[in-house]
Amino acid sequence: MSLPAAISGRLRTILGSRLSETAADRDHHAQSEAFHRSPPPDAVAWPETAEEVAAILSACNDARLPVVAWGTGTSLEGHALPVRGGISLDLSRMDKVLEIRPEDMQASVQPGVTREALNLELRATGLFFPVDPGANASLGGMAATRASGTTAVRYGTMRDNVLGLQVVLADGRIIRTGTRAAKSSAGFDLTALFVGSEGTLGVITELTLRLHGQPEEVAAAVCAFDSLDQAVECVSATIQSGIPMARIEFVDADSARAFNLHSGSSLPEKPHLMIEFHGSPGAVREDAARFGDIAAEFGAQGFDWATTAEDRARLWRMRHGAYHACLALRPGASGLITDVCVPMSHLPAAVHAAAQDIAAEGLVGPILGHVGDGNFHSLLLVDPGNADEIAAAKRVALRMAERALAVGGTISGEHGVGIGKRGLMAAQHGEGWQLMGQIKAALDPHDILNPGKLVPDRN
Amino acid sequence: MSLPAAISGRLRTILGSRLSETAADRDHHAQSEAFHRSPPPDAVAWPETAEEVAAILSACNDARLPVVAWGTGTSLEGHALPVRGGISLDLSRMDKVLEIRPEDMQASVQPGVTREALNLELRATGLFFPVDPGANASLGGMAATRASGTTAVRYGTMRDNVLGLQVVLADGRIIRTGTRAAKSSAGFDLTALFVGSEGTLGVITELTLRLHGQPEEVAAAVCAFDSLDQAVECVSATIQSGIPMARIEFVDADSARAFNLHSGSSLPEKPHLMIEFHGSPGAVREDAARFGDIAAEFGAQGFDWATTAEDRARLWRMRHGAYHACLALRPGASGLITDVCVPMSHLPAAVHAAAQDIAAEGLVGPILGHVGDGNFHSLLLVDPGNADEIAAAKRVALRMAERALAVGGTISGEHGVGIGKRGLMAAQHGEGWQLMGQIKAALDPHDILNPGKLVPDRN
Structure with missing residues (x-):
């Protein structure tokens, strides 16, 4: 499909050369990291401001043309694939960290900022943004898909770490949700409604994020178990004991073999847990000791403590590389x-x-x-x-x-x-x-936002 | 107003003697703890099951009659007052703790269970439900108003502690939101949409709640400051330091005077902080020491540590009695x-x-x-x-x-x-x-659920 002349002209006026109908650009936005594929979009747009997003949505709403927001293309279920064509709205140029407010432990960012880019900017503040899905995803995409990852057990998911949003609705209205306060009891939780809505209710153009203090002390380790059941039962017992884990990751024997081949590690080809504790030195010491006691009951062996920051980085790089390591099996x-x-x-x-x-x-x-x-x-x-x-x-x-x-x-x-x-x-x-x-129909009556996804088809 | 005959008969069939049109019952549901008053409802209904709630809503939807859910009447902004008449839906008979799942740290309860009743049931499990707005409110009402209170700084608000709901919609449909998993990335966060919707989108008939382990060690204290500014700046510094507080409450000099008159305490008539730490013994010791250092910088004085459970209970009973203590000033x-x-x-x-x-x-x-x-x-x-x-x-x-x-x-x-x-x-x-x-109109097209509240008036 190519764009109808009327909408093409209107979009060209808004975007100039930041609208592309080339096959290469369209094809790039028809695939993602995982298994799923779709037909290409009719065109790709690279807006730079919320007002441009609003103008694009307003034009597409008038023309009944689908709009599918695109972050970094790292989703694993094909969220951003334009299954019904239309515009792929690539938000990668909206990549500014707008404001860091260390005293409130908050940052305001555009949706195209990646989690690694934000954490790089935060290095000097003693703060970090914890949500960590592995891929260096965009924060807008992470909010739209309610991403989580290794640290959710301690710091929560995007649900817990997005305080507010700026969102452009299907008809081009720009709204703000949430506040900069730690909590609010004033009206429907629109922030939570948009987080995880996978681009079907609006396009996120700004996020207010909750930051966390870098822990005073960090301890991480990996240990092996003889059976999958022992490893997983150890997790269940640990969580029920209330030990505050910052990370507790399971990998099976196949994964361990994949790491050895891909990352040069020499783990026994057995199920493993990878764990991390954050806190004051005394608390981390106590937590690690209590975990060690529980793990011993389940036959944990070969505890390898990552004592330096470099060792820990290597450990979590290995875990984050699991997808590609396993593919290489x-x-x-x-x-x-x-x-x-x-x-x-x-x-x-x-x-x-x-x-x-x-x-x-x-x-x-x-x-x-x-x-x-x-x-x-x-x-x-x-x-x-x-x-x-x-x-x-x-x-x-x-x-x-x-x-x-x-x-x-x-x-x-x-x-x-x-x-x-x-x-x-x-x-x-x-x-x-x-x-x-029903909610989707109320907010997007012409079904232009990521149609064919998440909600039932319209009658 | 009295009930039209048609709807009255239909409701009587559903409820029998659990429908009242007496002045005493109606007047009781036209007032709450605080300043606000409203005309009485036309009738009060005491349903006992979700199916009865569904039948009532379906009848009222047909008759375009307002329905206002009622918990314990402890809200402070008049949420449950029937400003446009109709039915006051008193959920106090739906007061069963349906299931406690200690191994998953969850409980399923009916909406009329109060937080104190739940915690009483939980005593033997080593678990507790932390959200604590002071009043012994119903858990359904707490969810509907997104309640929080003294422990939210550590355990979050109702937003964070409701995993799922059963909700009856305006047309009588019964839905379930959320899951029993710790997180989910499958669709709109309907749980978060209903939590805090103040009875305008549906009636909560069951809640799945997240429980927490009773802390191994608890330490609580009260300390005084010479000025309001010093006390509040101490809070700001403490939170920014990342010390995990379980509670950190400010009361001003007038409040301290009220406590002395009402609770028999002998606090200096100065601003105070009341604090509590939860954790392992070592962590609590470290946290308390670090807080002491920060507080000293702001001139804190007269630290009084509540060392026994009885002392702590007395401290927090005093804080919870603040509303009535202050009124008595x-x-x-x-x-x-x-x-x-x-x-x-x-x-x-x-x-x-x-x-x-x-x-x-x-x-x-x-x-x-x-x-x-x-x-x-x-x-x-x-x-x-x-x-x-x-x-x-x-x-x-x-x-x-x-x-x-x-x-x-x-x-x-x-x-x-x-x-x-x-x-x-x-x-x-x-x-x-x-x-x-718009969301309200989509879910409640005839505006029967707590009309005149929370959202704009219909055109």
Whole structure:
């Protein structure tokens, strides 16, 4: 599809050369890191201000043309893929850290700022932004998908760390949600409504973020277990004990093998936990000792404490590289990565059942996750040309989600809905999914914002 | 007004004797603890199940009759007052703790369970529900008003501690929001939308709550300061230092005087901080020592550590009794209590300006608050027969809110909007307030749920 002349002229007036209809630009915005693909957008727009975003949305609303916001393209469920064409709204030029207010532990940023760029700017302040999904995603994209990651067990997800937003609505209105106060009891929580709405309700053009003090003391370690069950039961016991973990990550034996091949580590090919404590020196010492006692009960072995900042950076770089490390286990494979989250007491059984199911289907699928939240992933490695393997992987992913729902969990702890999980939304939410559709229809009557995603199709 | 015959018969069929049109029952539901009053409802209903609530809402939706949910009547801004008549839906009979899941640190409760009743049930589990607004409010009401209180600085508000809800919509549909997982990235955050919606979007009929482990060690203390500014600047410095406070409460000299008269304490008539630390023994010791160092810089004096559980209970009973203690400072007075929340760096100036303003208007108005969140209240004591005093108190409250907005704060940190703050919603939210109205119209097209509150009037 190409843009109709009327809208093309109107957008060209707003954007000049920052509107592209070249095949290269369009194709770049039709793929993301994971398995999903879509037709290309009709054009790609690079706005630089909220007012430009408003003008674009207003024009597209008049023309009934879809608009799909784009951050860094690192989402794993195809959120930003323009399944119905239209404009890919690339926010990468809105990449300014607008203000850091150390005294209030807050920052105001544009949506294209990445989490690493923000933390680089924060280095001198003694503060940091903790939400860490692994990829160097844009903060706007992280808010739109309610991202979390390794540190959510301590610092929360984007839900907990976005205090306010500037949002452009489908009709071009610009609103502000939230405040700079730590809490508010004045009206609907519009901030929470937009966080996780995956671009279907509005386009985020500014974020007010909560920052945290860099911990006085940090301790991190990795340890091995003889069985997956022992490792995961150790997590469950640790969380129930109330020890304040900053990170507690599970990786299975396949993942350990992948790290060894990819990162030059020499972990035993067994399930591992990677843990981190933040706090005052005394508290970290106490927490680490208490964790050591619990882990010993579950047969933990080979505790390797990362004592320097460099060692810790190496440890978490390894964990963050898991996606690419696991992909390299099977050269040429595509990764069908799936993500569920369950109540803590159901975590051991859920991980165990997933592992058995993967083996029974004859697949390679490392399991790893942010298990302190009850959140885990399987990275199912499939030959992209093998329809049987792809079908088997999809069966595994579906059964993981169904088992999560059966115990009161969720079809996605952090990767979101996008293309991959939309078929499960009715099963999770029942009539509540229809309610999401009603809200979407009220805010975006012409269904221009990321249509075909998250909510039910219009009748 | 009395109920039209058609709806009266339909409701009587659902409720039998649990529908009352007596003047006593109606009048009881036309007043709350604070200043606000309203006409009585046409009738009071006491449903016992979600299905009964659904049948009532369906009948009232057909008849276009307002329905206003009622918890314990302890709100301070008149949220539950039926300003347009209709049915007062008293949820006090839905008071069952449905399930406690210690292994997941969760409880499922009906909306009429009070926070004290829940904590009583939890005693043997080693867990507790931390949100503590002072009053023994119902958990449904606390969710509906996004309540917080003394412990929010550590454990968050209702926003952070409600994992899921069962909600009856205006048309009688029953939905479930949220999951039992610690986090979810699957769709709009409907839980957050209903929390704080003050009964305008649906009626909460069940809550899934996050519980917390009782801290291994607790330390609490009270200390005095020579000036309000020193006390509040000490709070600001403490929070910025990152010391994990479980509670940090400010009370001014008038409040201290009120406590002495009401609770038999013998505090110096000076500004005070009341503080509490939760954690492991070592962490609590370190935190208390670090706080002591900071407080000393601001001239703190007379540290009185509450070393036993009884001493701590007495300390916090005194703080929780502040409302009635302050009212007793001026026998016969009504309390116009107002509540704002500001970014931490603006807290000292905001409290200082409020105190000056109260003095300049010639009023008695103790200031106290959950200052670790930047949240403070003034309890303006007025002669209910003196129009000039009431007008002066309203001016003070308005200026507190305006100054909060001017620094990026909120017109209410925790007391909510109700009747008292609706006139300020446009100033706080701008076009966002219209958006709230659009959402309300989509979910409640006939405006039967707590009409005349929170959102703009329909055109």
